[in-house]
Amino acid sequence: MGRAEERRARQRGGRRTAPQGRRPSGAADRTGIRRLFTWKKIVGTFFGLCLLGMGAFIVLYMMIDIPEGNAEAELQSNVYKYSDGSIMARDGERNREIVDLAEIPKDVQRTFVAAENKTFYKDSGVDIKGTARGVLNTLTGKGKQGGSTITQQYVKNYYLTQDQTVTRKLKELVISLKLDREKSKDYILAGYINTSFYGRGAYGIQAAAQAYYRVDAEDLTVEQGAYLAALLQAPNQYDWAIASEAGKDLVQERWNYVLDNMVEQKWLDRAERQGMEFPVPEEPRPATGMEGQTGYLVEAANTALKQQLVAQGAAEDMKQADAMLDLGGYTVTLNIDKKKQAALEKAVKTQLTDKLDPEEREVDADVQAGAVSVDPKTGAVVAMYGGVDYVKHYTNNATRDDYQPASTFKPVILAAAVEEGAETQDGRPITANTLYDGTSERPVVDDGRKVGFAPENEDDRNYGDITVQTAMNKSVNSVFAQMGVDVGMEKVMETAGRLGMDAEDLQAVPAQTLGSMGASPLEMAGVYATLDNHGKKTTPTIIKSVEHRSRTVTVPDAIGEQVISRETADTVTSVLTGVVDDGTARAAVLDNPLRDGQQVAGKTGTSDDNLSAWFTGFTPDLVTSVGLFGEDDEPPHKQVEMYGAGGEPRVNGGGFPAQIWAAYTFGVMEETSEFDLETTQGAAVRPPSTPPPSQSPSQSPSQEPTTEAPTSEAPSQTPSQQPTTQPPSQTPTSQPPTNLPSGSPTFEIPENPGDPDQDRNQQE
Template sequence: MSAQRTPRPSSDGSRPVRRRLRAVAKWTLVVGLVLALVGGGVFYFTYRNTEIPSANRAFEAQSTYVTYSGGKQRIGTFAEQNRESVPLADIPQSMQDAVIAAEDRTFYSNSGIDPKGIIRAAFSNARGNATQGASTITQQYVKLLYLSQERTLSRKVKEAFLSLKVQQERSKEAILEGYLNTIYFGRGAYGVQAASRAFFGKNAGQLTVQESATLAAVLNSPAGLSPDGSDETRARLVSRYDYVLSGMVEAGNIDAAEADRIAGKLPSFVKRGGSNQFGGQRGFMLSMVKDELQRIGFDETEIDTGGLRVETTFTRSGMAANAEGVTERRPEGLKGLHVASASVDVQTGALIGFFAGQDYLRSQLDWATIGSSPGSSFKPFALAAGLDAGYSLRDTFDGNSPYEFEDGSGSVDNQGEGTGTNFGSAISLVTATENSVNTAYADLTDSIPDGPRKIRQMAVRLGVPDDAPGLEPNNAIALGSATVGPVSMANAYATIANGGVAHDVFTVKRVTRAEDGEVLYKAPRETKRVLSEDIASDVSYAMQQVVASGSGTNAQGVGRPAAGKTGTATNADGDVSSSWFVGYTPQVATAVMYARGKGNEALNGFLPTFYGGQYPTLTWSSIMSRLMEGVDVEDFPEPAFVDGDAPEDGHAPYTPPPSPTFTPDPTPQETPSESPSESPSETPTRTPPTSAPPEPTDPGEPVDPGPDLGQPGNGREPGGGDASPGGG
């Protein structure tokens, strides 16, 4: 009888481990099944309780509205909301095929959702970048018609359930028809019928394969693939167009030979049309706001269809003041004349009103931003640079004409007969500004170390765009040959009026979402001191003299303290190319520009009088009188008469020679000799500025100011250079 063997335990103890693993696997399976049942139950419950909402109200909420400051009065919308639904039977098969090739190549076989896209969105959201797309046509349709445009995981999940529900309750044909009648194509067109008219001027039923593929390509990014964009944008559109054609070949919708024949060749487009909703200045207002929204970071689809509420800086009174002021003073019957203006809030940099030159439906050229050469209205920037360099208002510069630059690069003349009017060899910066004396400002530019570059830097610091055409650091920079728009000039002057504290000019105050009122953007109140308060008050003082007794006396019509500078620029042919007045009260800065044709054509022989002190200053006064109605009168700060360490000798304040004294004849019986007259100085004496010494001047031959336009003063610019060669 053999002995019974007792099994020995495993020497490595693997059996208990296997038992534990089996137990873990069993419980994992149980938990997994429970979770699956719970998840399935949640999914089923959520699906069963998902209701397709009413589309009309939700879809209408996607329109973006733009309002005046205060948010109550509407300016308009960016997109025209141009829709016209058509049945699928009236949409060419080529258009249906092209959209499926572009947006969802598995449209007829998928369940209405893209699980991979949802997973990508989940991971993207976890990384803080919820911008993943790759939705099916059904998902896009659901999002557009029923949901918001927010990019969150919760919205993506809701979109998935709604897509499944729509997929079960509607046919593929019905979904495709709804999609093609609601999707945004650009140019304000919603749906294929509106898009066909907007891009090709025909009904959707007449679309060719080429046109169908183009519209399908645009869908991916109506802004980034617009045929109205830059060459780079059109190149991207061609690439997307070729992608659509390849998808149509792959699906057997067209043959390869036809695709090869039209590949890389976009069809012809009709010119983009206007709409009455853009009439007057509204089109320009909306264009400015749209440009700023894109700079802030909103894309065109969000702007046009994202349900935004955009509160602007424009006020109804500000826009009306500019339009009415221009209309009141602009001479009639002069074809090709552009009168543009802009008004900026001194305290904030907000653009409160402007006039672009004409009705938007007549021309989309915005002269308030395009601008022209500001001529002598650029001189205050040179004055600020000179005071910043160490000179004072009392320091003197050469007012005789012509002035030869020290480096031999050329000369500058004053206005007047021959080589120009002489004002004397030593006139103060106050007199030079008051009478717009070119030669004195050329001397100032020469005298500031690295003067042209310092003046350019000062202009940019104050608010002139750094990339303004022609803004070059040359010897004549103070005479204003760069191209600057009234909006930028008004903002730069506003910096001076604000005591040297600069703001970026802006048009968008706040952006909120219509659905929930969430604030998506609020204009920052950023300020930057670019000029000392004392220097700013001195520059303002000099420009107050322009209004009080200089070339800008017509600005006295505003009936309150004002400061400003006239400007009359010339082109290469010596013709007057633009005429300006830029000025301000302590609250608002306004710039007015008169130009012609392409912006530099002759005003002389065209306008009855072309000096900046005439039409531009009178227009400024008409605008500002309206803007200042009901606003408290404020005074400017007193001048500081800063006197730094002048960088160059020879510019000390002028000291007149003592007047001769007379000794009475001691012999009373003799007839007194005739009292000798005061020895004449080389030029007659002009009235000096407050606290400044008198100066010799020679007004020379006065310039004919043209007809008196019926306002205080005549706006003459005698001997100045607002119209002299080199002044612009």
């Protein structure tokens, strides 16, 4: 190569020109790839695929016609049965009245457009991006479509099914395009408003207007129309009568969104919008045939069925599950035992409602009862009491979770302590025999520092130094508040979740030791059923089986994995026997003539300001949670105090709730049974009728609680003194504390608890 050639090569990047007839290594491969992937071929392939897709769509468009509406023709009733197969109820009659769009105020019509599809009057009836996203999500198994226009939603409701398949989505797209070309926007909007499901069994705007506001559709205000339009997104979640606080916040946000969109579209004057207030709906009026407890049972079964339809992928969400259920054709067999159901209703009547007299005492009209009874071995809900009458009191008191469970939460704290092997502030294991300071309003401490929480005991009573067993028997707040901090509130709330409480979003703060969260009788029955089932997760299940001619619905197993150890569950059960034999439930349960020696465990609870009172108790074969709730008889039905109800100064868990529990449980009991407990912490048995020599006469069970350790041996069995647990596998021992830090709030049992001179530190 000459100098000139070399210079030109350097100018081209320093590469020498290969001799003629030779190629650099790999050049042939690169040339082949370039030939295969030229930009012309890529562009051509892209346009080819586009043309192919367009051709396929044209074929679909030509092949698919607008079908006849078929939803109405396939409507059926749903049948509900007791566990023995006998008919409980039939439901499913469609509640709908078609109205012309002209009968609906123009502003109310626009609320639906503002809520669902602001471009409705301008678009071609489809949302290509939303539909493509829906098809992709279906193919990848991600579920929800989202983004459908009003036209598409109407097509799905009236012409197609609720199935989530690619074929159905493509049909929806084609039919929507054709419908938009062949029918007016008013026709489509009228169809959408008249076929949509609004909750409360109402289909169509006329039925919804009556169900929520007791007016005809033509008399709806803009505010009311905006609520009904907002409701379509989630009828079950947004129904004001049954919505949680979070649900109420969400529907109000949605309501504001609708009205703000109307202002944006210049359909509503901004000044008028600013003066609008949220229109709280009227209380529901249930369908006939749902009187008494039947409506509560059907409602609970429907909720469980819809949740399962969503869980197994048959429905995208609860809104779609609502629509599927209302199409009918389901035969739902409940776990409800007809005899036990009747017995529970009778127990509430004889032990509570017959003793209430609203004419004599106004507060008696404010007392609501709810109860759930569960078989701990199967999880079956065998009986449920939802309220005085479904057509008179719509809210199901058995499943509502807006009242505090109060001291029925205390066993959860003890379970966490035992399960975690927790220790007191000074490093000693927490057992049934550990001593705590039961002084009312004693500040709770953590690592020597006060945490700013000093709960008052009931009636501000001071107990001094008492065992955990006695603290559970007497429901001493100060003891369990300190125990919760000793264990760690995060561990306590984690244990609550494992046992079956909805504790995921609850704050792990000492105040929760008083049961200050919301809970339902159904939820608490599940917690105690798990304890009764030796720590295996037991989820209360109301549905036994579901049959449908074209759909298979499975019922999940109610018995799950071991969530706490058997020894932990059995230890808590052992301690809870003391509540009924020497504690707050003694009067209602221990001396009940129907008991016949039956072993019983349970816990009472009474919330602040006497807003609620509870007793959740169990035998080896049956768990029942009974709650009484103070609810104002007049709208908006706020929580109110129950002081004086039934002629009692205060409604306590050991009163009406425990009496209902005992009348029901002992009434359905076929034979007596004993707990099979594995625990090393002793048995919480009823103390002797006369005090031992080391006790002073004033330390009887009816007086101030003692620091005596629970006996580890069961007394002789007589019909009136049946032991409440099996004897422990070993006798618990305790040593006197040594080197206790000053100010420690917890204590071990002293060597001589009857010696008044025994040195005992106390938390100030």
